[in-house]
Amino acid sequence: MKSYKDLSPSLRTIMTPGPVEVDPRVLRAMSYPILGQFDPEFTELMNETMEMLRDVFQTSNQWAYPIDGTSRSGIEAVLVSVIEPGDKVLVPIYGRFGNLLVEISERCGAEVVLLEKEWGTVFDPQEIIAAIHREKPDIVAIVHGETSTGCVQPLEGIGAACREVDALLVVDAVATIGGVSVQTDAWQLDAVIGGTQKCLSVPSGMAPITYNERVEAKVLRRKTIERGLRENGPAATDAVAAGKPVASNYFDLGQLQDYWSPKRLNHHTESTSMLYALREGLRLVLQEGLEERFDRHKRHEAALVAGLKAMGLTLYGNPTCKLPVVTCIQIPEGIDGESVRAMLLNSFGIEIASSFGPLKGQIWRIGTMGFSCNQKNVLHVLGALEAVLLWHDAAITSGKALQAALSVYAPKEEELPC
Ligand SMILES: *Cc1c(COP(=O)(O)O)cnc(C)c1O
Numbered sequence: 001m002k003s004y005k006d007l008s009p010s011l012r013t014i015m016t017p018g019p020v021e022v023d024p025r026v027l028r029a030m031s032y033p034i035l036g037q038f039d040p041e042f043t044e045l046m047n048e049t050m051e052m053l054r055d056v057f058q059t060s061n062q063w064a065y066p067i068d069g070t071s072r073s074g075i076e077a078v079l080v081s082v083i084e085p086g087d088k089v090l091v092p093i094y095g096r097f098g099n100l101l102v103e104i105s106e107r108c109g110a111e112v113v114l115l116e117k118e119w120g121t122v123f124d125p126q127e128i129i130a131a132i133h134r135e136k137p138d139i140v141a142i143v144h145g146e147t148s149t150g151c152v153q154p155l156e157g158i159g160a161a162c163r164e165v166d167a168l169l170v171v172d173a174v175a176t177i178g179g180v181s182v183q184t185d186a187w188q189l190d191a192v193i194g195g196t197q198k199c200l201s202v203p204s205g206m207a208p209i210t211y212n213e214r215v216e217a218k219v220l221r222r223k224t225i226e227r228g229l230r231e232n233g234p235a236a237t238d239a240v241a242a243g244k245p246v247a248s249n250y251f252d253l254g255q256l257q258d259y260w261s262p263k264r265l266n267h268h269t270e271s272t273s274m275l276y277a278l279r280e281g282l283r284l285v286l287q288e289g290l291e292e293r294f295d296r297h298k299r300h301e302a303a304l305v306a307g308l309k310a311m312g313l314t315l316y317g318n319p320t321c322k323l324p325v326v327t328c329i330q331i332p333e334g335i336d337g338e339s340v341r342a343m344l345l346n347s348f349g350i351e352i353a354s355s356f357g358p359l360k361g362q363i364w365r366i367g368t369m370g371f372s373c374n375q376k377n378v379l380h381v382l383g384a385l386e387a388v389l390l391w392h393d394a395a396i397t398s399g400k401a402l403q404a405a406l407s408v409y410a411p412k413e414e415e416l417p418c
Contacts, residue, residue, distance in 0.1 A: 074207025085109030159188025201370030
């Protein structure tokens with residue numbers, strides 16, 4: 001019989017836009033004993049997780065809970081639950097993940113209206129607001145932080161415009177949650193999807209979401225008596241279906257919220273170890289403090305950017321809309337981007353990312369997210385990148401990158417502002 005080696009993954013320095021390194025306390029949480037999903041000790045952990053998610057999403061929404069699946073499962077759950085076949089969905093796109101919103105919306109039977117912006121830039125919110133007034137969509141779906149281009153879309157004002165035409169605003173904040181401020185209530189976002197394996201620094205496998213009463217009202221309109229009855233008996237018969245039924249069982253928010261409510265109506269089996277991990281990850285985020293955490297992400301971004309520029313590299317994208325947690329670099333003329341990435345991995349144990357579609361082979365992307373976002377990693381990636389680029393005979397300035405980054409971390413006396 002074939003025998004397999006012990007599992008022993010290498011210790012990497014992960015500087016990609018996810019998955020990123022995970023705090024040992026989160027990994028430890030995943031190794032704790034299993035509890036039954038209706039054990040009061042476990043449902044208490046579920047309730048605490050909901051409480052902490054409200055803080056991280058900056059909302060007083062009743063509903064804030066994880067979908068079991070990767071981040072796109074959260075996107076899919078929200079979209080399949082709010083889009084009724086024939087609904088008009090406006091999707092402003094400025095990168096790859098905007099296309100994911102289009103794809104999922106189309107599969108839900110939506111009439112999708114696109115608004116497109118050149119990659120590396122974002123929309124002026126006024127352009128989106130004008131399109132909302134013109135198109136009067138049922139739903140607007142947009143990405144907050146585009147990991148494919150390293151850009152962040154300002155959302156202020158869009159939520160208010162949606163309410164004027166009675167549209168729901170759905171936001172993919174997968175890349176930003178826990179690293180960049182996502183103000184669900186202040187920006188009037190109706191549903192927000194977060195990710196675990198990016199700035200929350202929890203393994204991939206859950207998608208925290210939150211949504212308000214406007215979304216809930218639509219979801220409940222689509223709940224049928226028969227379906228509730230079939231799985232859970234008469235207790236589930238309080239809703240009357242007037243809308244078209246949700247085409248998915250696993251992702252039906254109407255059923256999921258019954259599961260997360262005090263009713264605890266049986267749906268799927270909650271992913272015990274992932275819930276432990278998410279709870280511990282959220283606890284660490286709140287222990288650090290949201291503002292402190294956002295500031296930490298900006299500080300390490302500043303050091304990384306200073307180092308890259310000192311090396312003479314050119315950043316990709318409009319700097320006025322740069323996403324603090326992803327830095328995109330133009331691959332210098334004549335350099336094989338994949339060869340550089342391979343040497344970083346094989347010789348230094350560092351992973352950085354390439355990109356997609358039109359940017360494939362054009363840029364590298366360096367993530368500074370969550371537990372990976374620290375001084376040791378930033379200095380390590382700058383030193384290694386300089387060495388690997390010199391090895392590849394790239395025309396860069398040597399000897400300056402680490403000094404520039406160190407100056408951001410510990411400015412010398414004469415560099416301090418007076
Ligand atoms: C990573 C990412 C996703 C997809 O996440 P998965 O966990 O791979 O499903 C969606 N949107 C954005 C903006 C992302 O960065």
